[in-house]
Amino acid sequence: MIDPRQFALIHGEIDGELDNEQRAELARGLLADPEIRAVRDQLQRVSKAMEAFEEVEPPADLHASILAALPQRAPLRRRPSVAPPWVAPAWRYAALIAGVCVAGALLYQTVSGPGPAATDIAGTIAPAGAPMILDTASLANGPVSGHFSLYRDRAGLGLELEVRANGPVDVRIAGDGHTLEVNGLKSADQPGTAPTKVALPGFRGGETVELTFLMQGEEVGTATLRVPAGH
């Protein structure tokens, strides 16, 4: 079993990131452990092979087809050089009158309009601002365990993470083209540690939210949550 530190040094060497001290540390590890030598050799071979891949020429007509498609698309958005029509006085008065009418109608509906008695609706709706749980997942029997909830509140979609582990945990949260990372989560076992809440801006209904748990850069668990369609 190779120490994560040795893995980090091997990756650092591939990326040309090591200083003299780190190079010496890696050299000592390579001398001492044939497994480290084997892993370093494999990763170097893979990396060099990828570096040597030749670029592929794009299709010959790609340039022409992109330029030909431009006129069919929306033109470049220019900043308006003149005031938009709704700034003109006549439009402002019209907007004001319409606004007053809408406000009046809403006020009438609220005060006098038909509707169920307050007793009929008591207990049927959540308190304002209370989060609605959309999905939950749990992890057990691994380096990381815990409970994870996907919810929606007034601010939008969010995730509550309650992890248990022997060290700090990084969580990668990935959805449809969105990725967030929360670093250094503490174990819920530790006194005074509350579940971590993470806002998920840009995530949409019908999406899968994948959680990847990492410790010292190594993946130690995954979980999947789903945002129901319509949320």
Place this chain on the structure above:
Amino acid sequence: MNEQDDRTLVRRCREGDRAAFGELVVRYQKPVYNAALRLLHQPEDARDVAQTTFLKVYEHLDDYDPKFKFYSWIYRIAINESLNALSARKPFAEVSGEEADEAPGPEQRVAGEQLNQAIEEELMRIKPELRAVLVLRHFMHLSYQDMGEILQVPEKTVKSRLHTARLLLRDGLLHHGAL
């Protein structure tokens, strides 16, 4: 790519100069197409993504903030478009287990060319977010900083993903006898 020249071309585009946009396409069509191809592994999809990327660049040129590198911006759009295309694919479009069984055995995979083929296949088995860091680092030769800008994550996250992705790729190659 010369960043100053890019800014000049972007400014000319914003002034309505279509020839300047054509010049940006000439500059970036090859890296954008190649990034999409490595992520999607299908030339037709890569072509579609490249075309969509440039059209989005054109439409949103006013939103581009010149304090960032232009190529980071265009690569970010290309990577996001590629990831969107991948998520829209039906599962059977991915490399399937059947194809894996038909792959050459260990004794046949000794030459570099076969290793390359195995790498291309194994890349498609890795999660798209992790595949993206391998593409940006090893095929597009970008720095951690540029990768962080493109993926909009801290450099620390870039490194963590890169390490995980390399190990997964190595494990896959070992598992299929290609390494």
